[in-house]
Amino acid sequence: MKRLVVLGGGESGVGTALLAKKEGYEVFVSDKGKITDKYKKVLINNEINWEEEKHTEDLILNADLVMKSPGIPEKVAIVQQLFAKGVKVISEIEFASEYTDSNIIGITGSNGKTTTATWTNFILKNGGLSVALAGNIGDSFAKAVLNKSAEHYVLELSSFQLDGVEDFRPHIAVLTNITPDHLDRYEYKYENYIASKFRITKNQTENDYFIYDADNPTIAEWLSNNKIKAKKLPLTFKNEVQEGAFLDKNNNIIVRIEDKEFIMAKEEIALKGEHNTKNAMAASTVAQLLKIRKQTIRESLGSFQGVEHRLEKVLKINNVQYINDSKATNINATYYALDSVSAETIWIVGGVDKGNKYEELLSLVNEKVKAIICLGVDNARIKEVFSNCVEHLVETQSMKEAVDFANHLSEKGDTVLLSPACASFDLFQNYEDRGRQFKEYVRSL
CATH class of the missing domain: 3.40.50.720 (NAD(P)-binding Rossmann-like Domain)
Incomplete structure (x- = not known):
């Protein structure tokens, strides 16, 4: 044995x-x-x-x-x-994949993978397919395979899960984007992290599909220097493509697969923001490949509610909007969050820093943020970069303290945004625990 x-x-x-x-x-x-x-x-x-x-x-x-x-x-x-x-x-992904013949849709990326995986699962379910969501979200892939839970698995895959992959081969692979993240695990070498993400396509053949953000410079550069076997389906805002998805001059999403076209106005998509338009393109491209009816795709793109802890509107109190974006564990995710708010913002930030370049957020902080609440054991880098940008910068050691400060500093019309740009392990069990505590203390205000 x-x-x-x-x-x-x-x-x-x-x-x-x-x-x-x-x-x-x-x-x-x-x-x-x-x-x-x-x-x-x-x-x-x-x-x-x-x-x-x-x-x-x-x-x-x-x-x-x-x-x-x-x-x-x-x-x-x-x-x-x-x-x-x-x-x-x-890795578990490698082990479990040997014991299933189900169709595998693997989704990775520095940001957007949870939303894209959840959205893809939502569309395929609405289309009547036998589908289960697993991997870095919900049940482990191994448990899903043990329970023979579906004919199609939508797997959210982190770089750590892909590191232990040798023969794992998804029929459809999605790479939402690549920006620096988890560099502490990759000897602070960006190229090691990039290589890890591209492991998702390494065993794919000519009969498989690789869906990717063609506007992401890191992905575009890697693909220009490396060959892959899978059929490439780009997602882009910049130009028309023969196969893949693009935005036309009238702001319609167009998905083209094998001479078939799906068209939908960008403003009809439930989740707002450029990054969510890309997530919608990725999910609808998978759905087109799996022959889901256009009407079902359209309805699913228009009614999807989003993911807990990702730009989740919690409550409006005294006309102040509280938003839980605890899932933002890197600079790029927080960039999206700050970019998506239009009101004066009180920003709760901090935690375990993975080698963050906070300077990338300076223009948005100068434009939108009126107060910063640090929530972490060590806030030195945050103070160093942003102390001259805002009138109020306070340090806190608990979520209750952070929410109380936010309540005290906010005025009518403001937004309080929890978007930490960091991992959560200094003060919380994980990002879910951090987000749930935020919601709990906001609700008790």
């Missing part, structure tokens, strides 16, 4: 453990931190051996195969020891 060791006892780790057990592996789960009660129960009920708060070398280094959860960097000692022994270390 082959021995699979799973590093990390979270959603992807436990999903992999369950699938591996069903496929006849001897399974052991090891987590350097604590495993939550929810996942412990699952492991115990399924008689899977596990340990927490340690990695016991004798129980790990004898593995035939190791699945490393995406949150664990390759540089940690136990992973380096596995490499030295020649043990194969893969």
Whole structure:
């Protein structure tokens, strides 16, 4: 019996453990931190051996195969020891893909991947397909495969998940954009992060499709220097394309696939902002490829409600709009957020900085932001860049304190925007926890 060791006892780790057990592996789960009660129960009920708060070398280094959860960097000692022994270390996405024949739509990008994946899933469901959303959102892919939940999987894929990919091959791959992010995991080398994103297409063949933002300079440059086998379907605002999606001079989205055209006015799309127009183009291109009726695509683009923690309007209190954009964990996402607000803004920012170039936000901050509330353990860089831009810059150490300050500083007609541009791990469990706390304290004002 082959021995699979799973590093990390979270959603992807436990999903992999369950699938591996069903496929006849001897399974052991090891987590350097604590495993939550929810996942412990699952492991115990399924008689899977596990340990927490340690990695016991004798129980790990004898593995035939190791699945490393995406949150664990390759540089940690136990992973380096596995490499030295020649043990194969893969990602959950790689492992699970071997056990399904379903059609896979893989979606990645620095920003927009959650919205695009959720929107794509929404359209395909409305079109009557058997479809499930998994990966970096909702259930792990392994759990979805274990439950044989669908004929089509829409997978949101992070760069960390793609790092452990060897044979994984989505039939349709989407790359929403690439901007610097997570550089702390890539030796602060942008080219390493870019290579990671393009792993989504590395095993695709001439029979597969690669949908990408042709206006993104990083993507355009990589494609001009590297060949891919998949059929390229660009998304662009700049010029007409024979196949792919573009914006015409009347502001209509036009999607062209194999001589068939889908046309819809940009203003009829439910989510506003240029980035959401691109997300809509990507989702509707996938839908066209899968032969969803045009009427269904049109209705789905016009009625989609968006994603929790992404420019989510929480409440209006005394004519002040509170917006939760906790999912903005990098500069580019926060750029979109600030760009999308028109009112005077009180901006809540900060957390774990991944090598942010805050200077890229200066023009928008000067134009729109009247007060900055720092929410992080270390706010030195934020203060250094923005202290001369605004009248009020305060530091806080809890969400309650940040929301109370925002309430105090805001006036009628203002917007309070939580768009941290940083990871959340200094003060919160994750970006969801950060966003939910924001909503909770806003509602209790």
